[in-house]
Amino acid sequence: DHNIDHDTSVAVHLDVVVREPPMYRVVLLNDDFTPMEFVVELLMHFFRKTAEQATQIMLNIHHEGVGVCGTYPREIAETKVAQVHQHARTNGHPLKCRMEPS
Numbered sequence: 239d240h241n242i243d244h245d246t247s248v249a250v251h252l253d254v255v256v257r258e259p260p261m262y263r264v265v266l267l268n269d270d271f272t273p274m275e276f277v278v279e280l281l282m283h284f285f286r287k288t289a290e291q292a293t294q295i296m297l298n299i300h301h302e303g304v305g306v307c308g309t310y311p312r313e314i315a316e317t318k319v320a321q322v323h324q325h326a327r328t329n330g331h332p333l334k335c336r337m338e339p340s
């Protein structure tokens with residue numbers, strides 16, 4: 239009969255495919271002014287690094303010019319960049335933070 243609602247009388251087949259979200263690296267850039275200790279403490283606080291991990295990452299940035307702090311889905315990466323800039327500006331440092339597709 240043409241009045242039957244087939245959505246209520248027939249089981250609808252759903253192929254549910256869950257994929258990983260696109261990921262972004264959050265990187266810090268070197269500069270000549272931001273104190274090393276400030277960068278280490280920032281890496282511990284915002285990127286959950288140990289003191290040893292944070293020191294290694296900071297020194298890598300100091301020597302290479304750029305370094306990866308972490309890799310996150312887009313919205314989380316955007317929040318990390320904003321938090322780093324807010325924290326750096328509040329404390330009078332020119333530290334730059336960026337995100338890039340990974």
Ligand code: TYC
Pocket residue numbers: 266267268269270271272273274277296297299300333
């Ligand atoms: N180059 C800075 C100094 O000598 C330290 C520094 C490290 C700054 C990493 C920024 O992302 C940075 N005080």
